[in-house]
Amino acid sequence: MRKNPIVQRETLGAAVLQIRSGRATSRTTLAKALGISPSTTGLYVDHLIAERYLNESGLNQGPMGRPRRLLTTQADAGWFAGVEFNAQRIQAVGVDFSGTLKSTVETLLPADVLAEQVMKSILCCVAKLAETMQGPLLSVGLGVPGLVDAHAGVGLYYAFIADWKQVPVVEILGSKLNVPVILQNNLRAIALAERWFGIGHGLNDYVILGPRSGFGVAMVQNGRVIEGAHHVAGEIGRWPWPLTGGADGGQELHHALSAPATWRRLAGEGGKGALPEDLRGALAALADSSGPEWDAVCADYARVIGLLHMIIDTGVFILHGPLTMLGERFCHSVTEAACSLMPVLRGVGLQVVPSTLGDNAGALGAASQAMEAWAPA
Amino acid sequence: MRKNPIVQRETLGAAVLQIRSGRATSRTTLAKALGISPSTTGLYVDHLIAERYLNESGLNQGPMGRPRRLLTTQADAGWFAGVEFNAQRIQAVGVDFSGTLKSTVETLLPADVLAEQVMKSILCCVAKLAETMQGPLLSVGLGVPGLVDAHAGVGLYYAFIADWKQVPVVEILGSKLNVPVILQNNLRAIALAERWFGIGHGLNDYVILGPRSGFGVAMVQNGRVIEGAHHVAGEIGRWPWPLTGGADGGQELHHALSAPATWRRLAGEGGKGALPEDLRGALAALADSSGPEWDAVCADYARVIGLLHMIIDTGVFILHGPLTMLGERFCHSVTEAACSLMPVLRGVGLQVVPSTLGDNAGALGAASQAMEAWAPA
DNA sequence: TGGGGTTTTTTCGCATTCGAATAAAAAGCC
């Protein structure tokens, strides 16, 4: 038996992440991924297997040489909770240690809900998840709307919950749950969700488009989410925005490209009245439409995407939120419009794609945060 | 005497950087800055002093306790070359080991110059610098116009030198000079120059505005220059740009905000003819002007800055190039215009400032690259 | 002048981490 050294928490966590994500499958590949020597890696893996976080699951024969001893995460070693909320509802997911989504809980919030109530409901959701999950809760990720100081663990401001100002979320939840709590803006959490559960798997540079009640983006640059010096990077909803084809100047991007606004514009005369109950459904019904309204909406999206692309040069734009219901065709139209509006963009691999994740992308992203932050005790 | 271990090149380089930049002044502060233990730091410092890269220069008494033994870089331990060029000229600077600018060389290039000639002239400039500098040449930084693959060390494309396509600059110069050669886009090099020689000293997030013959920006996020997935981050010159107050649609940002275009707009009727020989001087003469042209130019700049700020949330915009001649007043006007155009920007500490670096900012930035990349043999 | 307090630097033993060599496990080949 090998000697049993004291190993570094952080490195253990990183090792588990590599195995879970499939970027490393054996001791040697793990050594390369972590940038540490094979001998040390062996010690770490031994430790993780002894603690029942990893196990060996067969061999993988390459074209030649000794086969690699495949490493996998032990699914029942514990679980991660991911929670996202807005003024209307809380969504929570339970993810097992292997990174598989196992359980989902959704709770509607009453109108004019306050911060304290939200916190309580979140605890309630996590408790409900716990009933269905195996092993101990390891950490909790939280996707918070509005302005967030992820580092400090504080929700700074959210317009649609009256007293949501400077809420020390990590402190509040951490003391109740006794596990690490990791905060992030919900759109930036979605960016992580795409890495773990969606299209962003091998991508290092992409942008999340988040048209909901407003419009914001989250940018991933070289594998890192851009936070900004004041935590407001990507909050472009208040850009002045002259609608393409429209006459009204002095508007803001929010009013042009939010999900409700987009529906109104696409629905034409039918969009004059109140918003439909089921906005996603209503948008899905418009997925095949065309005409000047369609073209105008596409042109507006195209312009935003073009501008963004030329600033941060990412390439892939992943559309989230209700507008994914407009489908691939919409995304194609936008890509096309962007290229014809800004010919430079041809040939740089610009693409707009609808997210394959559903409504719970935010919660999944929060769970991803939890996974990334975890390290064994 | 302490034992004499084999130390890590990289860490030695990082240590020198910390001392040179003044972020660390003694063994203990250096240990904190590098994130290694004081005991190990002592060994590294011993090594660097023995190799004559550092020396001790007196004591610094704090309010209490043992005084720190101040560490400084040995100015004559060697020197770094920084070179920048465009289609008209080469600028080269020599910086001693303490990071002080010691020597400058400028060479004009003939019209229709080709890549090979540029390479030769660069070597010539470096040779000229060498005559005035002490110690061995340690590394060379190069600020290259156009598209650059910094990692690969290849100049990808530059419109104003006919055969500047896929030029393996690092390979060519490295083999002649036998020292490390580090490449970067010239605007991004300027971003580094601001860190070492200008306003960006303690800043982690800022944007360089580079209006010259075109318009581009370089963005620093959390201390890192944003490169983009295809090396074109910040190349926003080809944004469609409806001039504020003007009627002509279908233009591009280049045509609205480049240095010549700005002069033309500000000069009004006087700007119809040919460009003045001395554009910087001509712009300086307009620094006190006002009227609708002035306001329109400020509004255009304001809009660009506002958009950028809301995307990447940096805060400080440093103006470079000929337009710095318009002075503080111009920058103030732009800041004001941005805040009145986008009221959200009030109170987020948005500021536009003219660079204090002169015409050779690019070369200084290239030298900064060289310094940052160097590590003892 | 000498002791207590404080901060920086060094000493010293220990052990984590590495490197190189070795062992292990399989394929291909005669």
Place this chain on the structure above:
DNA sequence: GGCTTTTTATTCGAATGCGAAAAAACCCCA
């Protein structure tokens, strides 16, 4: 089947880097 070749995992000695404690250097105050 034994041989080489190739790749993966482990062993083992060496040493780099760390932590704790000691030493050094200065202040202040009696």
